[in-house]
Amino acid sequence: MSKMIDLRSDTVTLPTDEMREAIANAELGDDVFQEDPTVNKLEAEASKIMGKEAGLLVPSGTMGNLVSVLVHCERGTEIIVGDKSHTFYYEAGGISAFGGIHSRQLTNQLDGTIKLSDIKSAIRVDNIHFPRTSAITLENTHNLCNGSPLGPKYLGEVAKIAHDNEMQLHIDGARIFNAAVAQGLDVKDLITDADSVTFCLSKGLSAPVGSIICGNEEFIYNARRIRKALGGGMRQAGIIAAAGIVSLEKMIDHIREDHNNTQILVEGISKIEGLVVDKKNIKSNILYFDIEKGRERSLELVIQTANKDLYPFDIILDDIHFLETSPNRFRLVTHYGIKHEGVERTLMVLERMID
Ligand SMILES: Cc1ncc(COP(=O)(O)O)c(C=O)c1O
Numbered sequence: 001m002s003k004m005i006d007l008r009s010d011t012v013t014l015p016t017d018e019m020r021e022a023i024a025n026a027e028l029g030d031d032v033f034q035e036d037p038t039v040n041k042l043e044a045e046a047s048k049i050m051g052k053e054a055g056l057l058v059p060s061g062t063m064g065n066l067v068s069v070l071v072h073c074e075r076g077t078e079i080i081v082g083d084k085s086h087t088f089y090y091e092a093g094g095i096s097a098f099g100g101i102h103s104r105q106l107t108n109q110l111d112g113t114i115k116l117s118d119i120k121s122a123i124r125v126d127n128i129h130f131p132r133t134s135a136i137t138l139e140n141t142h143n144l145c146n147g148s149p150l151g152p153k154y155l156g157e158v159a160k161i162a163h164d165n166e167m168q169l170h171i172d173g174a175r176i177f178n179a180a181v182a183q184g185l186d187v188k189d190l191i192t193d194a195d196s197v198t199f200c201l202s203k204g205l206s207a208p209v210g211s212i213i214c215g216n217e218e219f220i221y222n223a224r225r226i227r228k229a230l231g232g233g234m235r236q237a238g239i240i241a242a243a244g245i246v247s248l249e250k251m252i253d254h255i256r257e258d259h260n261n262t263q264i265l266v267e268g269i270s271k272i273e274g275l276v277v278d279k280k281n282i283k284s285n286i287l288y289f290d291i292e293k294g295r296e297r298s299l300e301l302v303i304q305t306a307n308k309d310l311y312p313f314d315i316i317l318d319d320i321h322f323l324e325t326s327p328n329r330f331r332l333v334t335h336y337g338i339k340h341e342g343v344e345r346t347l348m349v350l351e352r353m354i355d
Pocket of ligand 1: 010059060061063086087138141142143172174175200202211355
């Protein structure tokens with residue numbers, strides 16, 4: 001059988017040969033004692049790239065967001081989140097379960113932004129009936145909003161509102177390098193005004209495990225204690241960090257190719273009768289497309305999806321693997337494991353989705 005072309009997510013990327021070699025040869029120590037030289041190197045490189053004072057390796061993006069929010073928000077305070085944000089949707093309610101933090105969900109526009117006027121009017125006035133608004137979190141790129149990148153002007157405006165109101169701004173930058181590449185910017189420009197950022201090594205950057213949080217020294221000092229409390233203090237974590245260093249040094253440039261592949265898919269899908277894709281708003285490595293209203297799915301697709309109604313679920317057509325995320329809406333994500341031939345093949349197979 002030919003190898004599957006797995007477009008479900010960029011989290012499916014496997015470590016490169018160079019990463020495997022770096023893992024095998026990594027210098028190690030006890031990272032809870034802050035004595036793992038490879039982790040220390042990764043955290044130093046990451047914070048330099050992000051233009052922040054310090055960095056902290058955590059096992060996942062979910063833990064990175066949780067730790068950051070727990071540092072910024074006292075129990076019983078409120079955080080502003082997008083109603084389509086990963087933190088609100090897909091992080092198992094961790095901020096309220098473990099932090100007692102109340103979430104205020106504001107509408108995410110199609111481009112992943114939250115209207116400034118919505119943010120301003122959601123900030124609580126000082127009144128004993130209300131929780132205090134302690135922070136806001138933005139997602140860049142925005143997964144559920146077509147992988148949209150947020151720009152520096154908007155981010156600066158949100159930061160100003162936050163800081164004028166004694167609130168902190170956290171960026172869920174799981175794919176912050178995709179946001180930078182999509183806009184031709186240095187990644188620093190996207191977090192200059194933010195108080196913290198989480199980014200993932202294990203998505204477009206292909207490392208097997210790990211995310212990094214960056215912020216000032218005091219923030220990272222507090223984050224380290226919370227990471228420990230959550231059980232995220234890892235010992236010889238240089239095993240993970242070694243691959244992360246390869247991610248930072250070698251994999252960022254590759255993201256451009258993923259974005260080019262996405263554009264080829266967008267162009268191709270827009271020519272398939274019965275499929276609809278929002279050409280204008282797809283700018284990174286995530287694309288959603290729909291079956292046009294009134295069109296029937298092919299018998300092959302009907303058989304494949306019969307009795308499936310718990311979204312998202314997997315679609316496998318021959319060697320192409322992707323997701324149906326809601327009725328008649330599908331997601332493709334490009335990454336290091338997807339080559340040009342895979343893109344061409346995907347377009348051929350997608351033609352078979354419609355009767
Ligand atoms: C925008 C965003 N934030 C956070 C995460 C969480 O990352 P992890 O799967 O490493 O917990 C994801 C995962 O897909 C994501 O898409």
